[in-house]
Each structure stands twice: as C-alpha cells, then as structure tokens.
Amino acid sequence: MPGMDESLIAWLDKHADNLDSDTLHADALPTRLAQAGLFAVGVPESEGGDGRALSAAVDIVAGLAEHSLSAAFVYWAQRAVIACLLASPNRDLVRRLVPDLLHGRLAGAPGLSNAMKFLGGLDRLRIVGTATPDGMRLNGTVAWATNLRRQGFVAAVAVGDEHGDNPSVFALPHDVRGVVREPDLDLLALRGTNTAALRLSDVALDASWQIHPQARVFLPSIRPAFVGLQCGLGLGLARASLRTARAALDGKPSVFSGQIDTLDADRAACREALCTGLDDGGLRERPRDLLTLRLRMVDIAAAATALELQALGGRALLRGANGGYARRAREAAFLAVVTPTVAQLKGDLARLAQA
Numbered sequence: 001m002p003g004m005d006e007s008l009i010a011w012l013d014k015h016a017d018n019l020d021s022d023t024l025h026a027d028a029l030p031t032r033l034a035q036a037g038l039f040a041v042g043v044p045e046s047e048g049g050d051g052r053a054l055s056a057a058v059d060i061v062a063g064l065a066e067h068s069l070s071a072a073f074v075y076w077a078q079r080a081v082i083a084c085l086l087a088s089p090n091r092d093l094v095r096r097l098v099p100d101l102l103h104g105r106l107a108g109a110p111g112l113s114n115a116m117k118f119l120g121g122l123d124r125l126r127i128v129g130t131a132t133p134d135g136m137r138l139n140g141t142v143a144w145a146t147n148l149r150r151q152g153f154v155a156a157v158a159v160g161d162e163h164g165d166n167p168s169v170f171a172l173p174h175d176v177r178g179v180v181r182e183p184d185l186d187l188l189a190l191r192g193t194n195t196a197a198l199r200l201s202d203v204a205l206d207a208s209w210q211i212h213p214q215a216r217v218f219l220p221s222i223r224p225a226f227v228g229l230q231c232g233l234g235l236g237l238a239r240a241s242l243r244t245a246r247a248a249l250d251g252k253p254s255v256f257s258g259q260i261d262t263l264d265a266d267r268a269a270c271r272e273a274l275c276t277g278l279d280d281g282g283l284r285e286r287p288r289d290l291l292t293l294r295l296r297m298v299d300i301a302a303a304a305t306a307l308e309l310q311a312l313g314g315r316a317l318l319r320g321a322n323g324g325y326a327r328r329a330r331e332a333a334f335l336a337v338v339t340p341t342v343a344q345l346k347g348d349l350a351r352l353a354q355a
Contacts (some may be wrong), residue, residue, distance in 0.1 A: 004036060009067060012067040022192065029070070033064075033078070034104025039101065054224075057232075058275055069237055073190055073193050073233065085171070097171065105152070106154055116339055120340075127140035128140055129162075136159060137205075138159055138204075139200055167216070168213045181198055188334075189330035224283045233301075244312070244325065267304070292349065
C-alpha cells in the first residue's frame with residue numbers, strides 16, 4: 001500500500017489480534033504509525049505534510065484496516081484532530097500542536113461524539129463552560145474518546161455555555177489540572193486503542209486553547225474529513241474479508257464467486273465516489289451523499305464478513321484456522337456503533353430528505 005512500509009505491515013499482521021484483544025501494544029501503536037510518516041499524508045506542505053489530497057489519507061485508513069482495524073481507528077483519531085486544527089482560525093494553536101501530532105509526540109483524541117449527537121438533536125452537551133476573565137472553566141465528561149495515550153494527548157471537545165447551548169470547540173490538554181483520564185473501557189474489540197472516558201472538574205482553559213468559537217459553524221465544515229476518513233475503516237476491512245473469501249474458494253467454482261465480485265465492485269465504486277467527492281469539494285456541498293457513503297461503508301463491511309464466513313464454512317469457527325475471521329467479525333460489528341452510528345446516520349438522512 002502506498003505510504004506504508006513493509007516493516008509496519010509485518011508488525012500489524014503479527015500484533016493484530018493483540019491490538020484487538022488487549023492493551024499491550026496500545027502505546028506503541030501511534031509511534032509506529034508516526035515513524036512510517038502516515039500522519040503527514042493528506043496534510044498541506046505548508047503545515048508540514050506531504051501535500052497530497054485528502055483521499056490519500058482515506059487510502060491509508062483503508063490500508064491499515066486491512067491488517068488491523070485498531071490501527072486504522074487510532075490513525076483516524078489522530079488525523080481527525082489534525083484536520084480539526086488545520087481548519088481552526090487560531091493559528092497560534094495550530095503551530096503549537098500540529099508538529100507534535102504529525103510526528104506522534106502527542107496523541108490526538110477526537111472527543112466530539114457528544115457534539116455530533118447534540119447538533120443532530122440526539123443528546124445534550126456533556127461539557128459546560130463558565131466564562132472567566134481570561135477564558136473558561138470546564139466541567140463535565142467525555143464518555144468515549146480514542147487515542148487517549150497516557151504519555152500525552154490533546155482531545156478536541158465541544159463546550160456549551162451555562163445553559164448547555166451555543167457550543168464552542170476547545171483543545172483539551174491531558175496535563176491541565178482537573179482532567180482525569182478514566183481506565184480503558186472494557187471493550188469487546190479494539191482494546192488496544194487507548195479508548196476511555198474523561199472527567200473534567202473545574203478545568204481552566206484560556207482562549208489560546210480554543211479551536212473555534214462556534215461549533216455549529218465549525219463542525220459541519222470539518223464533517224467531510226471527519227466522516228470521510230472513517231469510510232476507509234469499512235472499505236479496508238471489506239477488502240481483507242473478500243480477499244480471504246476468495247482464497248478460501250481455492251479457485252474452485254462456487255455460488256459465492258459472483259457475490260464476492262459484485263461486492264468488491266461495490267466497494268471500489270464507493271471508494272471512488274468518496275475520494276472524488278472529498279478532493280473536489282463536492283461532498284461538502286452534498287452532506288446527504290457523504291452520509292449515504294458512510295452508511296454504505298458499514299453495510300459493505302458487514303456483507304463482506306458474512307461472505308467470508310460462508311466461504312470459510314466450518315473453518316471460521318476454529319480458533320487456529322480462521323485466518324483472522326473472528327477478529328474481523330468483531331471489527332465489522334464495531335463499525336455500526338462508531339459515531340455517527342447507523343441509527344444517527346439514518347436519522348440525519350431522514351431529516352435531510354424532509355428539508
């Protein structure tokens with residue numbers, strides 16, 4: 001895969017099951033990705049990146065997901081925070097944080113799930129900020145954030161006013177007083193992703209940490225990058241499952257051959273539509289198309305793992321003989337509940353259709 005060296009691929013293949021089932025390699029993962037130069041992909045040269053289009057980063061997500069969805073999810077988290085900062089008018093904050101994020105010295109955790117749900121009318125803001133003479137004092141929780149590496153992280157969070165409205169977006173540093181990282185969530189999969197909750201108690205942040213003063217304006221503007229990069233998760237996972245399914249047929253005629261080819265063509269078409277729309281800006285103007293592609297990604301991944309199961313037959317249920325099927329089945333299930341969840345996507349699409 002372009003931009004991913006063979007040593008990283010070998011490391012991911014060796015540790016994919018461990019990254020899914022335990023935390024042993026969680027802290028090493030972002031460092032490995034940074035050493036391969038992956039966080040700079042799709043970032044403008046003026047900001048320290050490789051200058052390629054955003055679609056190149058989608059392909060990195062997909063390429064990682066072929067080997068480990070945990071690795072792809074951590075990569076997405078880091079790139080999502082980088083994308084947030086690059087879109088910020090606070091250029092001093094960009095200069096302060098982006099170089100460390102690009103080189104993996106700092107982990108980026110997008111804690112914006114609550115904000116996305118709030119803007120969709122599905123939740124209230126869980127972090128409330130009280131104005132102070134030089135900034136804000138924050139209280140509340142982030143129920144779920146990925147890439148909260150203990151050695152150092154910055155989380156992007158939405159903060160409401162005293163009435164729980166008018167949200168702004170802040171960068172929350174791990175070492176400011178009042179920030180507590182809870183123990184890792186007891187997940188069924190992707191346990192090596194440093195996924196945990198945050199608790200904020202009277203956290204004082206000055207204006208230098210503000211990413212954007214108006215979340216209602218800012219979040220829709222970064223949605224193509226935030227959601228578009230996520231699509232690579234399912235597309236890469238599907239590619240791995242379909243490859244395994246083909247190999248299981250061993251070149252013999254099968255009722256599954258046509259289904260595998262059709263779904264693989266669907267996967268390729270989804271990737272082409274996504275990358276074209278991200279690079280030419282079309283998906284920014286067509287949010288309905290973006291959300292439809294994101295929903296389709298979940299369906300493609302689920303269908304691919306189902307075909308893998310059918311092609312493998314009984315081997316899929318044998319621990320030592322399923323070639324990673326069990327992990328990929330868990331990974332595909334996980335995609336349905338990543339924000340925006342399937343339920344949220346369907347609700348957003350219904351509202352857009354009515355509008």
